[in-house]
Amino acid sequence: MAGNPWRRYGRATDDFFALGGHSLSATRLMARVREESGRSMPLKDFFVAPTVRSMAAYLDAAGSELSADAAEIELNLPPRPVDLEAESAIALPTPLPPSGGMMQNVLLTGVTGFVGAYLLEQMLERWPGATVHCLVRADSAEDGLRRIRANLEEYGLWWDGYAPRIKVVVGDLAKPNLGLSGEVRDYLASEIDLIMHNGSHLNHVLRYGQLAAANVGSTKALLELAAYNRLKRFAYVSTGGVFNTEIGGRRKVDEDTDLSGEGFTDIEGYNATKWVAEAAVRKAGRMGLPIQIFRLGRVAVDSRSGAGRADDFIALYLRTCIQIGAYPDYPLVEKAVPVDYAARAIIALAGQPGGGEVFHLMGDEAFDWSKLLARTWPAASA
Known part of the structure; x- marks a missing residue:
């Protein structure tokens, strides 16, 4: 089919x-x-x-x-409030272990997705001495590497010289301990210097309980791994959706805005899981784990090549308008950041010493997509 x-x-x-x-x-x-x-x-x-x-x-x-x-x-079922304090609870060893070494081994999740492809490419380009261990849901390491390669090829990013520096870790974000055996977990705990958690189950239909294992459970498992054997840096790729648009009307938020009062319900599944996962990361940071949080807004196509996701909301919107030869006479205003810029910024910031920072990568200028369509079909609004 x-x-x-x-x-x-x-x-x-x-x-x-x-x-x-x-x-x-x-x-x-x-x-x-x-x-x-x-x-x-x-x-x-x-x-x-x-x-x-x-x-x-x-x-x-x-x-x-x-x-x-x-x-x-x-x-x-009717909406139920998500208990932020209970859901974000995390236990780390006291005291934390000593810090690891230089950034020679990185664990990256979400590498078979759109943003993940660009993060991996930037890691391999900007950190020439690093080996990137990629957590991938696959039948085998060979199958996982095939999926990674196919994903980077789709966006024109693959180079055969990358393969020796990519180590596939077969696992599953939704499973306990990421689906890893004790032996593999011990190996990662002793080798990894930085964990970058970019993976998630992105679905805006499912409820919190149906997404929590993949999005919250995986974050906690990776935080525990970051504090096991030796201390690792932890970078979390989040979303601007952690700010609840259903409360307070128009308001100004920034990197220092307190998220505890956002008050998500379980019906706001994906954004609620990212809200809870961020809270867990922040708790780990207060315990002494060196953390960074990167909040992304709408991620747009590659500014250099135009490569992007065919199933992105904007892509589907534009394709539908083109297919029917008309567009809604209603503004569609979005702020967006090109995926290549977002990946370069994340990798540049993650490579610097420090910890505890939150960064917004949302895009500076709002763009009305309906105006683009109006210039294409001046008399085709519906």
Whole structure:
């Protein structure tokens, strides 16, 4: 099926969206399933359980009492406040171990994503003596390296000379201890000098409880790893979404704004998990761990090549307008930062001594995408 990433991987437990699927391809997939099987799976339920195995179980139960499954019930529950203090609790050893050495070994997560590709490329370019250990969900180290290479090739970043300096660590952010064996964890604890946690399960449909393992649990596991055996620097890639837009109307926020009162509910799943994970990182910083937090806004295409994600909101918006030959007569104003600039800034700042800093990489100028479309089709507004 065109646009179906399962065709490339074919495992019953593969996550459709983690393999490159997006909302439009999911809609086409659900239509094709309905056409072929005569049974339907609501799109909102597919977002909750986007695997072949889960979809098959749902379709098998269609028409029975089981069709109103736990995932659908979870989506329809009323919002519940997220307890920031309890959810961000973390235990680190006292006293902390001595600091490690120079930046020779780095552990990077999220390397098969858009921003992660540019972070890896910048690490390899700017830190020529560093080996980058990449945590990747894969069947093997060879499979993981193939995924990393394919991702960098997609954005025109790959160079064959990178391969010897990339070490694949097979793991899973959503599993306890990142899915690592004790032996692998001990090895990383003794070798790694810097942990950069960029990975997450990015989904704006699922609730907090459905994302917490991958987004909050992984952060805590990596913070514990940073304080195990020898002290490591910890850089956390966060989001401007940790500021709750539902409270206080228009307000000015900066790197020093206290986040404790943002008051997210579990229905604000992804942003709530990043809010809690940041709180855990800050707690670790107060305990003595050298931490940095980088908050990203809308990340735009590469300013040099124009390479970007085909499933990004702006890309999908523009593509849809082009396909129908019209655009909404309504402003779409976004501040954005080019992905290459964001990656260069993060790596430059992460390479400096210090700790405890928070950096905003949001973009300085707001751009109204509807004005671009108005210049393209002066009389095509809808």
